[in-house]
Amino acid sequence: MSTTATTTKAKTFEEGKSQTFGERYETKDLITFDENAVYGDWRDEFHKNGCVVIKNVITPEKAQYYADKQIQWLKNFDLGFDEKDPSTWTADHLPVSFKGGMYFLYGSAHEKMSWEARMEPAVRDIFAKLWGTNELICSFDGMNISMPKRTDVQWSPWPHCDQNPRRKGMQAVQGLLNYSPNGENDGGLILMKGSAKLFNEFFAEKRDSADHEDAPRRSWSSWTCSSSARRTSSGSKTAAASSSRSTTRTRTRADWSLFAVEPGDFVLWDSRTMHYAKFPEGDQIRNVQYICMTPRQFADEEALKAKKWCFENYVGTTHWPHCNVRSAAEKPMRNGELCPKYRTEPFEKPEVTDDMLRLAGIKPY
Numbered sequence: 001m002s003t004t005a006t007t008t009k010a011k012t013f014e015e016g017k018s019q020t021f022g023e024r025y026e027t028k029d030l031i032t033f034d035e036n037a038v039y040g041d042w043r044d045e046f047h048k049n050g051c052v053v054i055k056n057v058i059t060p061e062k063a064q065y066y067a068d069k070q071i072q073w074l075k076n077f078d079l080g081f082d083e084k085d086p087s088t089w090t091a092d093h094l095p096v097s098f099k100g101g102m103y104f105l106y107g108s109a110h111e112k113m114s115w116e117a118r119m120e121p122a123v124r125d126i127f128a129k130l131w132g133t134n135e136l137i138c139s140f141d142g143m144n145i146s147m148p149k150r151t152d153v154q155w156s157p158w159p160h161c162d163q164n165p166r167r168k169g170m171q172a173v174q175g176l177l178n179y180s181p182n183g184e185n186d187g188g189l190i191l192m193k194g195s196a197k198l199f200n201e202f203f204a205e206k207r208d209s210a211d212h213e214d215a216p217r218r219s220w221s222s223w224t225c226s227s228s229a230r231r232t233s234s235g236s237k238t239a240a241a242s243s244s245r246s247t248t249r250t251r252t253r254a255d256w257s258l259f260a261v262e263p264g265d266f267v268l269w270d271s272r273t274m275h276y277a278k279f280p281e282g283d284q285i286r287n288v289q290y291i292c293m294t295p296r297q298f299a300d301e302e303a304l305k306a307k308k309w310c311f312e313n314y315v316g317t318t319h320w321p322h323c324n325v326r327s328a329a330e331k332p333m334r335n336g337e338l339c340p341k342y343r344t345e346p347f348e349k350p351e352v353t354d355d356m357l358r359l360a361g362i363k364p365y
């Protein structure tokens, strides 16, 4: 593990304010992987491309259970949303989301369904295999429920990566558990295969950061540590390209790929990978839970304390489990006013077990 981290001085939690705790800026891989190792499983593709689809991590039936739970969660707000009536697939009938489908407020990160997904043995096994330890902690990340053909959402590609260029090497590996059929017309995650290894080169030059019209507010963190690629209007394969020489090289060594996935599949990507989410264009609703885990040993006391506060207050975080713990304590605003459906607890609370507390980072292993 690197010894080059810097940690900010201890902070205290402020009511209703999103803050970042345990900020660390490591400058090399947190684990040294044997470049010549052959695993004989998905790890070979992951280490080659920086991203991989892992098939059938949960059964299609279990995926349907989670998809149904997510739809029910939307209906719980009593805003008139009906998954069978596209005329209700508008912001007025839905809780407040980011980019037309990402949910992380209203206690959603701590809904029973979110914890059940994180606790799935096969999901934990992915990260255990990746990091070589069972002593993992998870992020309190959100979910994505995207309705296709939304007429009230202006969508355009926002290519970015979820690791601050000040962090070098493999610091976090993100994932999503997919619940619904996700073919070519169903939007989803577009990843630039191979871009993780070009991260340092790409950011060697000064880049525009969060300059896209849809980029999250600077106050939002997974995204203050994000850096968007150059603005593009097409979302084409040149989305990450600029006129610079280094990016021309990047373009020839990494390609944009839509990761078509089936219910129960898991997508895993190095946080240095350039990516964006494409809005669904067919008839299929997209249902996804974002999940990320790293070894507990990566976390410092400030990060663990922040995780405990978030857990106990049903507050979400970004995808970072062990550092850069951003409390998503901001309130959902609707037409400039607090959403009348604002809530600070899940509709369905998880059953808290020692196993969960260890995964949450509250209890030591």
Ligand SMILES: [Fe+2]
Pocket: 160, 161, 162, 275
């Ligand atoms: Fe992202």
